[in-house]
Amino acid sequence: MNGRKRKDLQITLFQGDCLELMEHMEDGLFDMVLTDPPYSSGGLYAGDRQKSTASKYTDTTYNGASRFPDFSGDNMDQRSFTEFMRMVLAKARQKSKDGAVIAVFVDWRNLAAMTDALQAAGWIYRGIVVWNKGNARNIPGRFRQDCEFIVWGTNGQKPVDWKPGAAALQGFYSEKSVPSRIKHHQTEKPVSLLEKLIAISPADGYVCDLFMGSGSTGVACINTDRNFTGIELSKQIFDTAKTRIDEAMAAIRE
Ligand SMILES: C[S@@+](CC[C@H](N)C(=O)[O-])C[C@H]1O[C@@H](n2cnc3c(N)ncnc32)[C@H](O)[C@@H]1O
Structure with a gap:
């Protein structure tokens, strides 16, 4: 099964x-930080x-994702959030190759803070990709908040490949949120979406996820032949990621 996939991918989980762990990594490693x-x-x-x-991002009545552990780092005001993300993204830039791509998820409330942080960290801000997740609270008389955003940029210049047939990637993706019954994390992102975003990085490249949660980016990397480095703060959530990623690796070894 999956014979087209490489079996010698480098998968490193921390x-x-x-911020602390990146200190111990060598500089100029990554082709993409997603x-x-x-x-x-x-x-x-x-x-x-x-x-x-759980109370902010899950709905106990409708999707039950509150069964997963709460996670930390989510209680900053906007000034602290901007500074924290600036520090993390600056360190991530140091660990990335020249021309590497960064793509960071955020919602509408902290979108402006994230574009500030990314630029203050020294990345060239290239734009915003829109993810239509297909669900949102129904509040009559308001616009639905059914999209999240991926702020993206590059580490210095990224040369454009003008060869015949080459095309830009889409700037808008409709991918359903992961249904609660098959989720592994309160705020899990769909692997199918991550695979499409990873396509901007070179085949066989190195992708890093600094806040990997349940390891969705790692699974997407395995499915698309990218090497992966993932970091997760919570031991319990890390264990979930490790299990998922081990299973995805086992599937390509079959
Ligand atoms: C939004 S979730 C990521 C969910 C992930 N995309 C998925 O599909 O499962 C953010 C994660 O970052 C972790 N986190 C928070 N602060 C961190 C830190 N300083 N370093 C590494 N991970 C951190 C949290 O425990 C949480 O699991």
Whole structure:
């Protein structure tokens, strides 16, 4: 099965704080940083932000994803969030190749903070990809918040490949949110979406996820033949990621 896939992928998983762990990595490693940090969002006011991630991002009545552990790093005000992301993204740039791509998930509340942080970290800001996740709370008389965003940029110049037939990637993706019954994490991202985003990086390249959660980016890397480095702070969530990624590797070895 899956004979087209390489079996010698390099998959490296770390449990701990991404800022600390990146200190020990060599510089200039990554072709792409694709990551989904805690949004420090889920409400307009300080009191909303300080709630648990389960109460901010899951709905016990409808999707039951609150059965997964809460995660930390999600209670910053916008100034702290911007500074934290600036520090993380600056360190990630140091660990990335010249011309590498960064793509960072965020929701509408902290979109502006993220574009600031990415630029302050020294990346060239290239734009915003829109993810239509196909669900949102139904609040009559308002626009639905059914999209999240991927802020992207490059580490310096990324030469354009003008060869015949080469085309740009889409800037808008409709991919259903992961249904709660098959989720591994409160705020899991669809592997199918991540695979499409990873396509911007070179085949056989190195992709890093600094906030890997349940390892969805790792699974997408295995499915698309990219090497992967993932970091997750929570031991319990890290163990989930490791199991998923081991299973995805086993599937390509069959
Ligand atoms: C939004 S979730 C990522 C979900 C992931 N995309 C998935 O599909 O499962 C963010 C993750 O970052 C982790 N995290 C928070 N602070 C961190 C830090 N300083 N270093 C590494 N991971 C961190 C949280 O525990 C949480 O699991």
